[in-house]
Amino acid sequence: KKKFERRLPPGPKSIPVLGHLHLIGKNPHQDMQKLAEEHGPVMYLRFGFVRNIIVSSPQAAKQFLKNYDLNFVNRPPHEAAKYISYDQRNLSFGSYGPYWRNMRKLCTLELLSSTKINSFKSMRKEEIRFLVDRIENAAREHDTVDLSDLVGSLSADVSCRMIFGKKYEDNEIDERGFKVVIQEGMQLAALPNLGNFFPYLSLLDLQGLTKRMKAVAKVYDKFLQKILDEHDVLKEPGQTKDFVDTMLDIMKSGVAEFEFDRTHIKAVLLDMLAAGVDTAATTVDWTMAELLRNPQVMRKVQNELAQVVGMDRMVDESDLTSLEYLDMVIKEVFRLHPVAPLLIPHRSIEDCEIDGFFIPKNSTVMVNIYAIGRDPKVWTDAEKFVPERFVGSHIDLLGRDFELIPFGSGRRGCPGIQLGLIMVRLVVAQLVHCFDWTLPDGMKPSEIDMSEEFGLVVTRASHLKANPSCRLQLN
Numbered sequence: 001k002k003k004f005e006r007r008l009p010p011g012p013k014s015i016p017v018l019g020h021l022h023l024i025g026k027n028p029h030q031d032m033q034k035l036a037e038e039h040g041p042v043m044y045l046r047f048g049f050v051r052n053i054i055v056s057s058p059q060a061a062k063q064f065l066k067n068y069d070l071n072f073v074n075r076p077p078h079e080a081a082k083y084i085s086y087d088q089r090n091l092s093f094g095s096y097g098p099y100w101r102n103m104r105k106l107c108t109l110e111l112l113s114s115t116k117i118n119s120f121k122s123m124r125k126e127e128i129r130f131l132v133d134r135i136e137n138a139a140r141e142h143d144t145v146d147l148s149d150l151v152g153s154l155s156a157d158v159s160c161r162m163i164f165g166k167k168y169e170d171n172e173i174d175e176r177g178f179k180v181v182i183q184e185g186m187q188l189a190a191l192p193n194l195g196n197f198f199p200y201l202s203l204l205d206l207q208g209l210t211k212r213m214k215a216v217a218k219v220y221d222k223f224l225q226k227i228l229d230e231h232d233v234l235k236e237p238g239q240t241k242d243f244v245d246t247m248l249d250i251m252k253s254g255v256a257e258f259e260f261d262r263t264h265i266k267a268v269l270l271d272m273l274a275a276g277v278d279t280a281a282t283t284v285d286w287t288m289a290e291l292l293r294n295p296q297v298m299r300k301v302q303n304e305l306a307q308v309v310g311m312d313r314m315v316d317e318s319d320l321t322s323l324e325y326l327d328m329v330i331k332e333v334f335r336l337h338p339v340a341p342l343l344i345p346h347r348s349i350e351d352c353e354i355d356g357f358f359i360p361k362n363s364t365v366m367v368n369i370y371a372i373g374r375d376p377k378v379w380t381d382a383e384k385f386v387p388e389r390f391v392g393s394h395i396d397l398l399g400r401d402f403e404l405i406p407f408g409s410g411r412r413g414c415p416g417i418q419l420g421l422i423m424v425r426l427v428v429a430q431l432v433h434c435f436d437w438t439l440p441d442g443m444k445p446s447e448i449d450m451s452e453e454f455g456l457v458v459t460r461a462s463h464l465k466a467n468p469s470c471r472l473q474l475n
């Protein structure tokens with residue numbers, strides 16, 4: 001036992017039963033960042049019965065996600081995914097094996113391919129136009145807008161139309177409303193659940209979470225079943241096929257060479273909703289907050305837009321590839337505000353040795369990209385928002401440069417990266433091109449609250465509010 005413990009990565013002193021759980025508070029990524037400063041970039045923490053390896057440097061991240069990728073491609077058991085996502089039949093928490101491999105291939109080729117994403121281009125344009133119209137009205141009335149709310153609704157509407165083929169009004173899922181119910185599932189999934197750390201306690205449901213998860217899962221299942229039933233009717237030829245149509249077609253054709261029924265479709269639909277809505281919206285939210293805090297950067301983005309797009313029309317998706325400075329701004333936002341600061345936890349399949357440390361089989365591996373993004377050994381003036389640091393830099397967001405991996409890397413890397421980036425770039429570009437923004441009530445840029453709230457994604461703790469005024473003459 002002694003020999004085994006000596007070879008584990010270093011970590012703080014643990015206490016009986018809890019291990020290191022008592023050292024982790026409301027913002028685990030920040031607590032782990034501080035602990036890693038003391039214990040190193042490969043650190044061991046035990047949460048109840050679960051062994052965790054916390055990875056906090058680009059070099060170590062490369063070891064786990066590239067050099068030994070195949071050994072860390074699994075996901076740990078997860079109570080919420082078990083109860084809400086049909087026994088982890090979803091993609092994001094699916095166990096590594098033939099089912100996950102086949103489903104991942106299907107999603108990448110059929111749902112998240114460039115062709116499929118492009119087929120929703122006009123829908124995105126329409127929804128963004130609705131948003132701009134709403135903000136224009138507010139500008140005319142000199143009203144303050146809640147940017148967090150507006151962008152969240154836009155993202156939900158775009159995702160719903162792409163996944164289900166239509167938007168859902170409140171009261172359509174149950175009397176509490178679509179957004180509230182979806183939010184509840186997300187919150188339940190993010191709450192620290194004792195069942196994840198002490199599996200034998202899960203049956204006792206001491207926190208009452210299992211009961212709540214089962215209840216929310218029932219509501220989701222009824223809603224998804226209704227959607228599948230509605231989609232069972234034939235579509236007119238030429239109509240854009242949403243994700244439900246595409247998956248039902250595949251199921252009915254029998255071409256899928258793996259077990260693929262309605263339960264699997266429902267699990268993946270929920271995944272797409274959870275993975276797509278909050279990630280993009282939250283990144284836009286953080287970007288707008290940084291632009292309001294750094295008016296000189298906002299002006300530079302606006303100047304680039306004026307030059308590339310001109311002042312007589314809105315931004316088109318085809319403009320995005322020419323907006324180089326905007327791209328740097330978004331990279332800088334991902335560096336400082338990654339929405340999934342610990343990625344999604346990975347799990348080791350076999351015992352292995354990395355950098356001289358013993359990593360036991362079935363350890364949970366969390367890559368702290370928040371710590372990497374703010375590490376002064378990796379970045380000059382790491383805490384400052386300086387998009388110009390990317391001028392002439394080779395670093396991109398595709399998971400090849402381990403200093404910046406907001407979408408993860410390797411086999412479990414985000415399959416929605418292309419779609420996510422289009423949404424973030426397009427919405428930010430449009431908001432900044434169509435409007436000038438000022439802070440309400442004489443607030444100074446330095447007074448914007450930048451505190452975080454940890455959850456399935458790390459959001460702003462307080463909503464971002466600002467006053468718009470129109471820049472363009474639109475018809």
Ligand code: HEM
Pocket residue numbers: 091092093094104112271272273275276277279280283339340343344345346406407408409411412413414415416417419420421424
């Ligand atoms: C700004 C937008 C987004 C960001 C920052 C983001 C980030 C991430 C990250 C960090 C992971 C985990 C990678 C890992 O564990 O190594 C992930 C996984 C995933 N993402 Fe995204 N994502 C975004 C948008 C999307 C969109 C739009 C979709 C689809 C509609 C999507 C679908 C998924 C799925 C299905 C997984 C799980 C993959 C697997 O486990 O095999 N993501 N994403």
